[in-house]
Amino acid sequence: MIFLAALLNGGATFSGLESAAGAKAEAKKDPEIPATPLNPPPPAPPKKVPEPIVARLGNPPDWSRLDLYQRTITREEFTRLLDHCYARDPGAYQGIIQIFPDRARVLRQSNHPGAGHYDLYFLTDRRKPVTIERYWTPPWKLEELPPNSDKPLRGVRIAIDPGHIGGEWADVEQRYYKIGEDTIPVAEGTMTLKVARLLEKNLTALGATVVLTRTDTEPVTPLRPSDLMDEARAWLSKTTGNQLAPKDLVERTASRLFYVSAELRTRADLINETIRPDLVLCLHFDAAPWLNPYKPAFRDKNHLHLIINGCYVRGEIEEDDTRLEMLLRLLQRTYYYELGLSEEISKTMRDETRLPAFGYDGKTAKSVSSNEYIWARNLLANRVFRCPVVFLEPFCMNNRGVHARVQAGEYRGLKEFDGVYRKNIYQEYADGVTGGVVRYFRKVR
Numbered sequence: 001m002i003f004l005a006a007l008l009n010g011g012a013t014f015s016g017l018e019s020a021a022g023a024k025a026e027a028k029k030d031p032e033i034p035a036t037p038l039n040p041p042p043p044a045p046p047k048k049v050p051e052p053i054v055a056r057l058g059n060p061p062d063w064s065r066l067d068l069y070q071r072t073i074t075r076e077e078f079t080r081l082l083d084h085c086y087a088r089d090p091g092a093y094q095g096i097i098q099i100f101p102d103r104a105r106v107l108r109q110s111n112h113p114g115a116g117h118y119d120l121y122f123l124t125d126r127r128k129p130v131t132i133e134r135y136w137t138p139p140w141k142l143e144e145l146p147p148n149s150d151k152p153l154r155g156v157r158i159a160i161d162p163g164h165i166g167g168e169w170a171d172v173e174q175r176y177y178k179i180g181e182d183t184i185p186v187a188e189g190t191m192t193l194k195v196a197r198l199l200e201k202n203l204t205a206l207g208a209t210v211v212l213t214r215t216d217t218e219p220v221t222p223l224r225p226s227d228l229m230d231e232a233r234a235w236l237s238k239t240t241g242n243q244l245a246p247k248d249l250v251e252r253t254a255s256r257l258f259y260v261s262a263e264l265r266t267r268a269d270l271i272n273e274t275i276r277p278d279l280v281l282c283l284h285f286d287a288a289p290w291l292n293p294y295k296p297a298f299r300d301k302n303h304l305h306l307i308i309n310g311c312y313v314r315g316e317i318e319e320d321d322t323r324l325e326m327l328l329r330l331l332q333r334t335y336y337y338e339l340g341l342s343e344e345i346s347k348t349m350r351d352e353t354r355l356p357a358f359g360y361d362g363k364t365a366k367s368v369s370s371n372e373y374i375w376a377r378n379l380l381a382n383r384v385f386r387c388p389v390v391f392l393e394p395f396c397m398n399n400r401g402v403h404a405r406v407q408a409g410e411y412r413g414l415k416e417f418d419g420v421y422r423k424n425i426y427q428e429y430a431d432g433v434t435g436g437v438v439r440y441f442r443k444v445r
């Protein structure tokens with residue numbers, strides 16, 4: 001696809017052919033000049049086309065996917081969304097996405113301008129109704145709710161993604177710790193599944209159709225680290241130039257390719273091709289970095305934040321597939337939905353969990369509203385799920401109080417912790433999310 005386009009853009013034109021033919025006719029008239037030189041210079045070696053830059057386990061993109069979005073966004077809105085939310089700063093897309101009065105010109109291959117560009121034309125007549133291609137239904141297009149409806153989520157299709165895998169895999173994916181003898185291990189993927197089950201119950205009772213991306217503590221991808229050794233070697237040689245990486249580094253890279261890239265891309269296929277939800281809720285528990293990873297000790301930190309998709313850094317916008325995925329999100333206007341929903345969930349989560357906001361240093365995430373709990377960040381899950389995604393990061397798992405609540409398990413009713421009566425940690429999490437989802441849908445429909 002890309003190479004065909006490159007030929008069309010940079011190949012011979014009709015006028016070029018005409019002038020070549022004309023030169024031949026001229027040469028015939030003058031017998032002193034042979035039609036072909038006796039010693040033609042050797043042909044120039046073909047220019048080496050660099051390998052396209054793509055994300056881990058990604059593929060060079062099909063830019064024709066943007067065809068459906070021609071003339072569906074004004075220049076002002078495109079630029080505002082790009083600068084305010086998607087690019088970390090204007091330097092992140094400089095020279096890769098150029099904005100002209102009538103179009104955005106996007107390089108097809110960031111490291112090879114010879115591959116040409118894609119022109120996305122802007123909408124100029126605002127009065128013209130536009131259809132925005134998306135498999136999800138924006139909440140403002142849902143049927144209006146009867147007053148005092150007890151099913152405020154009727155007609156909404158929600159996918160819940162319990163972050164990580166958990167169970168036996170928690171150690172491999174490094175989302176696991178155990179402190180003390182005879183204690184219940186803290187494994188993020190096992191905990192997010194418990195929350196997912198409770199949240200599913202809550203949202204279903206309120207009328208939503210709910211689907212989980214996984215229902216047990218097993219990987220969704222059929223691949224295992226041993227299947228990804230070649231990909232790991234190729235990735236290491238591409239990114240570090242090291243063709244002979246040591247075996248343990250290759251194994252660690254293959255392991256990461258398994259539990260992050262392959263696992264999330266398989267879940268993305270499930271979401272984009274089968275579930276096709278109106279919204280995905282990604283459930284996670286946060287963790288504070290260990291002061292000494294060889295000797296885990298509790299941290300005092302405990303906080304909450306929510307992530308919407310955005311804040312792409314230059315290295316990410318340079319990835320051809322990532323750049324297309326970013327543009328698809330921008331063009332589908334997921335931002336407004338993700339932000340509006342996060343605003344409501346952040347309030348009810350804060351009330352339920354009583355956690356303060358977590359703040360980033362501004363390098364990998366950026367603030368897009370006055371709400372200190374909400375951050376824009378580019379993660380594989382909130383980029384490749386092709387619909388609005390709210391990513392939740394409450395609680396630091398390695399906080400002493402959180403550890404105590406994990407030990408207490410899924411009890412019924414309330415239990416006292418540090419002088420405060422609380423629901424079990426999973427129920428508190430699920431109820432915090434539910435409250436915000438309901439408030440949002442009551443507001444917009």
Ligand SMILES: [Zn+2]
Nearest residue numbers: 163188284285
């Ligand atoms: Zn997580």
